[in-house]
Amino acid sequence: MRLKTRNRELFEGISGYIAEEPGKARLLIGPFRNDSEASIFADDLASVHIDAFTWTNQPGQSIRKLQGE
Known part of the structure; x- marks a missing residue:
């Protein structure tokens, strides 16, 4: 994950x-x-010029972990 590589300390302990x-x-x-x-x-994330917003999934929605995590 390129974002994680460029901002390693920001993403420490957080999965994709x-x-x-x-x-x-x-x-x-x-x-x-x-x-x-x-x-x-x-x-x-905004402080390092990465656009983001909060989001909550719906019950039963398909979510899978990124490979390599």
Whole structure:
């Protein structure tokens, strides 16, 4: 994961996932304990010019861990 390689300390201990929906896929990182922690991490990403936002999956939605994690 190129983002993780460039910002190793920021992504330490955080895994990558893919959420799949019909016709699209979403790159996820986390999980986080709550929305507040996710928002803080999104702000940290913004500080290194990575666009991010918080998102919560729907029950039963397909999410799989990225290979190599």
